Amino acid sequence: AQKITQTQPGMFVQEKEAVTLDCTYDTSDQSYGLFWYKQPSSGEMIFLIYQGSYDEQNATEGRYSLNFQKARKSANLVISASQLGDSAMYFCAMRGTFTGTASKLTFGTGTRLQVTL
Amino acid sequence: EPEVTQTPSHQVTQMGQEVILRCVPISNHLYFYWYRQILGQKVEFLVSFYNNEISEKSEIFDDQFSVERPDGSNFTLKIRSTKLEDSAMYFCASSDPYEQYFGPGTRLTVT
Numbered sequence: 001a002q003k004i005t006q007t008q009p010g011m012f013v014q015e016k017e018a019v020t021l022d023c024t025y026d027t028s029d030q031s032y033g034l035f036w037y038k039q040p041s042s043g044e045m046i047f048l049i050y051q052g053s054y055d056e057q058n059a060t061e062g063r064y065s066l067n068f069q070k071a072r073k074s075a076n077l078v079i080s081a082s083q084l085g086d087s088a089m090y091f092c093a094m095r096g097t098f099t100g101t102a103s104k105l106t107f108g109t110g111t112r113l114q115v116t117l
Numbered sequence: 118e119p120e121v122t123q124t125p126s127h128q129v130t131q132m133g134q135e136v137i138l139r140c141v142p143i144s145n146h147l148y149f150y151w152y153r154q155i156l157g158q159k160v161e162f163l164v165s166f167y168n169n170e171i172s173e174k175s176e177i178f179d180d181q182f183s184v185e186r187p188d189g190s191n192f193t194l195k196i197r198s199t200k201l202e203d204s205a206m207y208f209c210a211s212s213d214p215y216e217q218y219f220g221p222g223t224r225l226t227v228t
Contacts, residue, residue: 043206093160101165102173104165
């Protein structure tokens, strides 16, 4: 079984600053994947970034990077140069070992990010 | 850019009625999922589907729920007899195989 913990219910950041959203996970699987999704107030779930447990380098996608620390079981999302449009709920999620069939995601409780002027 | 689509965006139904939520996954994806999110809560897994059969289902996915891939493009979730507690946002997702892309969701309101 997988467990995701997001301990920051809400975060504030000033426009143009960087912000780190915390995520820790627990799993007994040797192979797994970590995801971050953005959920704006309109409700859709937008895929941001993915990190496989055996990927040697931290994943990056534009202004998003995933700070993966395997020994600490953490997968923090770093957003650089925050924009007002980054204000949203952010969910960390993980999947267990891929066995060839579909692999469900387990989600955390989310962090609401508010970007201020 | 290919995307997952869902219809309808909002469905209102009376308790005890059947509803069918529809999804069109990304065309070259092979793995399909349904999740739900009760208002203000985290996203919960319902069911996964691969090779025309259910791969895994959660304890939420009881006999009132069923999924089907009736043709090469659609993926449906049926709730046979809706309850008040089924009110939630229902998300379809697809992957090939790792990165799961979500549709915009169907907001189901049971009255």
